Structures are given as structure tokens and as C-alpha cells.
Amino acid sequence: MTGGSDEHQEAAVDGQASQTPDPRPRRGFWFGLVVAIVKPFMLVFTKPEFTGRENMPRSGGVVFAPNHISHFDPLVLGFYIWECRRIPRFLGKASVFKIPVVGRIISSAGQIPVYRESAQAADAFRDAVAAVERGECVGVYPEGTITRDPELWPMTGKTGAARIALMTGCPVIPLANWGAQEIFASYSGKLRIRLLPRKRIQVRAGKPVDLSAFRGRPITNQLLHEATEVIMHAVAATLGELRGETPPKELYDLRKARAADDGEEKA
Template identity: 55%
Template sequence: MARRAREQVRDVARGELGWAFGFCVLGLRRPLMLLTRREWRGGEYIPRSGGCVVVTNHVSEFDPVPFGHFVYEQGRVPRFLGKAEVFRVPVVGSILRSAGQIPVYRMTSDATKAFSAAVAAVRRGECVVVYVEGTITRDPGLWPMVGKTGAARIGLTTGCPVIPVAQWGPQDVLAPYGRRPRLLPRKLMQMRAGPPVDLSSLQGREPSPGALREATDRIVADITSLLEVIRRAKAPPVRFDPKTAGVAEIGNPNRPRHRDVEMDGDAL
């Protein structure tokens, strides 16, 4: 870890990460190391080079920070797909754009721009991070809910590896849609990556709606299995579906949507 820290400082000094991402590394890494504990498994499954999609569950507005830390410590610069509203926040939006993060214009005619940008990033050899549910899970137990097809579409279009990662712990720092972080005592950030999702039977042709749904179900299933290992518990037998439950699919279900500021890797 000490060697990696020295390499990070060197990379920032050389400007190899860009000023914005370098700012995030220097500004966030040390506080994270001091204020959280880490239990990381499976980092070797994240390719050290070449385009890939890393897909995870979403349990807190805080989780992009420790998750980005996990991905970066594996030697990759994460390119998150985040909802466009975050990019409109003064200063924050400028940093995100300069750091190469990708805005998602949900429920608009511009939604396909995020897909095109993500595909281009993968083809440049970058590591794109997608929240498979498209928003913080609505499941009462914070298990992964029914997924969106964006990650599957990127993976099937590019043929890149799709790496599932389960995370647990950020919700102890900041509850879903909470506004008061609980930093002490130090919370445990658990990340567990698995081998690439097997999409081989669905590749080699234009992704159909059925293929996208099947690929998405496989991705969510792999993430759920990893989360079961972390939590030492079994997920509900039926995956939570906001549509059938009559729950808002995006944004904070408890207040007007325009005030939300979460980082969502939304459906594309």
C-alpha cells in the first residue's frame, strides 16, 4: 500500500491523471485511509489495462468515493457514469467533467450520449464504472434490485470484460438519501470483485432487448452472489422491482427529484 501511495503521488506530480482526478486523489485518499477501514477482495479480476466495464450495486450517495478508491488502487482510473444533475452543481460539475466522468441525461432524448461516450471510453482502453440499478436501491434490505440495461449494452457492444463488484459499508457512513454522515467510529468499507460475467452466449450479434435483459440479469445475479458472501446472508428470492412495487424508479422517493445529488450510473 505504501508503494502504491508513492506511485499515486508521482502520477499526480507528472500530470498523468489530469488536474481534476489528481486533485481528487490527493484530496480524498488520505481522509479515506484515516476515517474508514477496508476489506477488499478480488481486485485481481479488474484488468490492469484495456477497456472494461466495472459494475456495482448502489447503497449510498457516499459510495462513489470508497468505490473509486478501490478501483484506483487496482491501478485503474475510474470513469463513472453519473446523472447529469450532479454535473450542474457549481465547482463539482467542473471537477467531474475535467476528471473524465460521464454525465447521464436520464429520461431525455440525450440519454444515448452517455452510451456513446462510454463505448468510446472503453474502446480507448479506459475503465468505465456503472451502477447496474441506475440509482440507489429501493430494496428495503438494500439488496440489489432489478437492473438497468446500460452496462450490458456497453459490454455486448464492445465485447469488453464486464467485472461485477459488490460493495457494503458506505451506507453506514451516509444512509440512503441521508444528509448527516456518521464518520466515527470508523466504518468498514467492503468491496468484493468477481470474475468477468459470462456473456459469451449473447455476444457476436446486435444486442436485442431479450439479450440485454438476460445479460443484465446475469450481471445483477453475480453482484448479488458476491454481496451474499460479504453480508453472510441470503438475498430475497425475488428481486425487488420498483415498477411492480409502485416506487419511483429514479431520484429520492421521499422528496422532489430535482434536489437529488446522487451519482447514478443510469440506464442508457
């Protein structure tokens, strides 16, 4: 997947392949297998439009924080990060790692399982911090689940990305994707994948989130929630740039929505 044909494909991805592109990172056998499967698939069945790659650091520990609109978007985002000359290390639900064959591949490729509400719940966070401190590129979905916002804007977030960034001093890159929901519309009641006709998929990296107001201070829950709010609004703003729309000033709060629904049921 190197050489002249690969560079031609990259030019098709974002229309501006560099004359002297950065070298590819060493990917190892298992991640190389993922690239060999996913990249040709994406180029055949989607129309990728990738922008903002200059905002993704080419080296050093970094957290990227994407919006989540579909079960398909990890493939889209992983492809994007690879085109940024980085190897993505996603935090993902532990159940995915238990799928035969698939689980073995993604685990061996260095992805990080998240065991929710168990004695192993803290392991993912420690593994993510360790990966960042090794200089790796770690992906954290701050929403924790696919957005339930009716217009598919990002929801309020959990504090994991902020905590990793403030503990390690690494930058947080807001990442927005759009179009994956046309391929797999999660929670729509239509659980089917639509690959044809080819769908336009867009991904954009925004500038690093300014967390300077929070660094060097005691890491309290209040501080983490404030930093997370800044991160989520940066993600929403980046998505707004992709969609050509203005994001809502107040992001959808899934907890409040569920509490309101429970209150209506009890009433």
C-alpha cells in the same frame, strides 16, 4: 502519493500489497486532484477492506457494475478502482455536474454525465462506449438509483452495462460494496453523514460475468434484459460473499413495487 508510504497504505487497505506492484496509470491534473482529496479522506475516516482486486483487468476496456446503497459509495468505489491501478470513469447524474466547483472537477476528471429523459440522453451511452473502446475502465450503476430493497440487496437492473459489453466485447466485472450506508444512510429520513467512529467499508470484485451465451447474437431488447439479469445476479452473489449471506433468488423490482403501490392508492 507514490513511494514507500503509499505502498504501506495499500498494504493496510487489503493486507496483501505486492512486492512489485503494477505501475500507477497517468492520472492528469484533475483526476490527480480528486485522488489527492479523496484517498487521504478515506484512509482517515474509514476502515477499508478491499478484496478481489485480482479480478479487475489491469489494462484494456472494461465495465464494472456495482451495487448502489448510498450516495457515499461512489467515493468508496472510486477509491477501490484506483487501488486496482485503474482510473474510474463513472456515469453519473447530470445534476451532480452542475454543482459549483465539484461539477467542474469531476467533469474535468473525465466522468460522464447522464442526461435522463432529454435529447442528450444517448450521449452518455456513446461516451461510455467510446471510453471502453479507448481501453478505459467505465463504471455503470445498473440499478440506476440507490436500492429500495428493504435488506439493501441489488434490485433488477437497466440494460446499459450489458449493451456496452455486448457492443464492445469488453468484460463486465461485478462489484459489491458494503458499509457506505453506515456513513450516509440514503432514504432513511436521516440526511446526515456519520464519519466517527470510523466505519468498516468493504468492496469486492467478482470474476468477469460469463456473457458468452449472448455474444455474437443480434442485440435485441430481450437479449439485453436476459444479459442484465445475469449481471445483476452476479453482483448480488458477490455482495452475498461480502455479507456472508445468501442473496434472494428474485431481485427487488422497483417498477413492480411502484405499480403495486399505485394500484393500492387507486383502490
